[in-house]
Amino acid sequence: MIFGIGAGLVVKNLGLPQETLDSIVKWVEPIGRIFMNLIFMMVIPLILSALILGIAEIGDVKKLGRMGIKLLVYTIIVSFIAVLIGVTMVNLFNPGGTISADTREYLVSEFGAEAAKAKAQAEAIEADERTVGDILAQIIPRNPFDEMVNAFNSNHTGGGLLSVMFFALIFGVAMAAVGEEKTATLKRFLEGLYEVVIKVIGYAMALAPYGVAALLFNMVLNVGADFLISLLWYVLIVLGALAIHQFVVYSIILKYFANRNPVQFMKDIGEVTLTAFSTSSSNATLPTAIRVSVEKLKIPKPIAHFVLTIGSTGNQNGTALFEGITVLFLAQVFNVELTLGSQITVVLLCILAGVGTAGVPGGSLPVIVTILVSIGVPGEAIALIYGVDRILDMSRTTLNVNGDITAAAYIQHVEAKHARKHQQPQ
Numbered sequence: 001m002i003f004g005i006g007a008g009l010v011v012k013n014l015g016l017p018q019e020t021l022d023s024i025v026k027w028v029e030p031i032g033r034i035f036m037n038l039i040f041m042m043v044i045p046l047i048l049s050a051l052i053l054g055i056a057e058i059g060d061v062k063k064l065g066r067m068g069i070k071l072l073v074y075t076i077i078v079s080f081i082a083v084l085i086g087v088t089m090v091n092l093f094n095p096g097g098t099i100s101a102d103t104r105e106y107l108v109s110e111f112g113a114e115a116a117k118a119k120a121q122a123e124a125i126e127a128d129e130r131t132v133g134d135i136l137a138q139i140i141p142r143n144p145f146d147e148m149v150n151a152f153n154s155n156h157t158g159g160g161l162l163s164v165m166f167f168a169l170i171f172g173v174a175m176a177a178v179g180e181e182k183t184a185t186l187k188r189f190l191e192g193l194y195e196v197v198i199k200v201i202g203y204a205m206a207l208a209p210y211g212v213a214a215l216l217f218n219m220v221l222n223v224g225a226d227f228l229i230s231l232l233w234y235v236l237i238v239l240g241a242l243a244i245h246q247f248v249v250y251s252i253i254l255k256y257f258a259n260r261n262p263v264q265f266m267k268d269i270g271e272v273t274l275t276a277f278s279t280s281s282s283n284a285t286l287p288t289a290i291r292v293s294v295e296k297l298k299i300p301k302p303i304a305h306f307v308l309t310i311g312s313t314g315n316q317n318g319t320a321l322f323e324g325i326t327v328l329f330l331a332q333v334f335n336v337e338l339t340l341g342s343q344i345t346v347v348l349l350c351i352l353a354g355v356g357t358a359g360v361p362g363g364s365l366p367v368i369v370t371i372l373v374s375i376g377v378p379g380e381a382i383a384l385i386y387g388v389d390r391i392l393d394m395s396r397t398t399l400n401v402n403g404d405i406t407a408a409a410y411i412q413h414v415e416a417k418h419a420r421k422h423q424q425p426q
Contacts (some may be wrong), residue, residue, distance in 0.1 A: 003397045021372050035211025038204035042197050044148050044164065045368055049194035049275030051168035051352075056175045056187070066418070067411060068401055076314045078253070079351045082245050082321040082351060087343055089241045095233035096332025104225050135153060139166050142348065151373070165352060165370065178377045211386070227384070234329050235388050241321055242399050250406050258409040269405055276401040280393045282312040285401050293405055299412050307411050318399030322392060323350040327371050330381045342375060349374065 056181070077163045083182050090096075105227055118344050142162035148164055174181050176319050204211075251262035266273075276285045286308060293304040307315075369379040 031210055031214035035204060035207050038200070038207065040369065042200050042204075045193060046150060046197045046201070047164055047370060048168050049190050049197055050173065051165065052172040053187070053190050053194060056172040056183075065255070067303070067415065068229055070414060071310065071315075071407065071411060074410060075118055075311075076351060078249070078403065079315075079317050079320045080347065080408075082317040083251055083324040083347045083350045085244055086120045086238075086241045086251075086321040086324040087328060087347060089237050089342075090328040090332070093231050093233065093331060095237055096222050096329045098233060099227055099333065104333065113423065114373050135331070137317070139163055144297075146237060153376045164348070169352065185262050186362055216284055230333065231385070231388060234325070234385065235392065238322055238325050238392050239395060241325060242395050245317060245321060246402060250402065253406055253410060258413045260409055260413075264408070265297070265406075266308070266402075268292070269402060272401055272405065273360060276398045280397045281330070282316070282397060282400050285397070286312050289401055289405060295410065297405070299408050301401065303412050304408055307408040311407055313403075315404050315407055316400050317403040318396030320350045321399070322396045323368050323371065324366055326382075326385060327375065330384065331375060332370060333384070334377055336376050338375060346371065346375065349394075 022336055144164065144167040147167070150162055175186065182185070209321040249384050254260040254262045254265050269292055271287075275288045276282070289308050292306050293308065294301055324346060327350070328338065328343070332344060369382055372381060373379045
């Protein structure tokens with residue numbers, strides 16, 4: 001990131017002719033495009049495998065019973081609060097509105113062709129005065145494979161990525177209802193597909209230093225460092241929102257709904273916090289989280305294994321919060337005005353997407369692309385925040401993992417209350 005920005009500023013200030021600058025951009029641009037294409041290539045298989053598996057594991061209420069229902073409700077409510085905090089922060093500080101008109105004009109011309117088409121379609125839809133029922137009917141796909149093929153086609157009149165996500169949601173619920181015995185082979189296939197997708201995303205992230213440097217080099221060469229101020233505001237807002245959720249929301253849950261001392265709780269999980277921050281992976285932190293929960297927090301093994309295993313994929317409060325802020329920030333950058341209804345849609349999509357987000361470094365970025373496209377922001381705009389994503393990934397993963405352990409403490413408390421209630425003499 002620093003190399004790309006520094007090199008761009010140096011070259012821009014050399015006083016070279018515009019023809020020479022354009023020539024340099026042409027040679028550097030394919031590096032960034034290759035990086036982006038690797039990410040885009042995995043969006044559809046990631047949604048299908050991760051979201052289906054995430055819903056199937058959380059939604060199997062017959063098997064999981066009372067504890068599964070409580071965890072599902074808890075996840076939805078706390079994720080909603082997380083996204084609401086993020087959306088409020090973005091609307092309050094408006095980080096994307098601080099860039100100059102020239103910078104916005106360049107970004108729109110560079111990335112916004114598809115967004116312009118999407119905006120025109122949205123205006124045409126509004127003029128057509130469709131009802132809420134019509135919109136919902138469009139989201140439910142008649143042919144899910146057609147929606148997958150045309151997911152990034154702005155001329156497509158179907159539900160696109162929203163329909164793909166709906167298909168994955170229904171498929172996961174039905175898969176859970178059928179039962180593990182009959183769907184074991186299908187589950188193993190999806191798990192294998194998921195692992196392959198994660199591996200390819202890993203290849204893409206290995207190219208990230210070069211791809212991000214190329215993208216930032218071109219951006220600085222064209223617009224200077226003006227956008228970097230907005231990017232700094234964006235980073236501070238994400239970190240501030242994550243801190244609010246960590247130290248305010250989780251503390252309230254621990255004190256009033258889990259009967260725990262928040263300060264002591266945070267001290268006890270210090271090892272988990274450090275592991276999550278350094279690895280940026282909920283999955284990699286899972287063994288440490290289970291051990292600390294059982295040994296230090298005295299959470300029963302069945303509860304720790306159940307809640308933390310599902311939570312590593314399904315209870316992603318930090319990711320949902322980050323996705324909400326990122327989507328609205330990029331909408332502001334591209335001057336895409338979102339109504340209150342559109343922002344509520346973003347909130348709901350972020351909650352749903354958080355369930356199926358890969359618990360690995362950079363796993364949430366492909367999912368954000370799906371939400372961006374659905375609201376008329378070019379998916380390629382995600383490249384603008386890649387350069388600062390590492391520190392944000394480390395921070396939101398920490399919130400995700402701490403949130404999983406907080407959920408385990410909550411489930412332990414309510415299960416203990418339930419047990420005491422049924423042990424009382426009738």
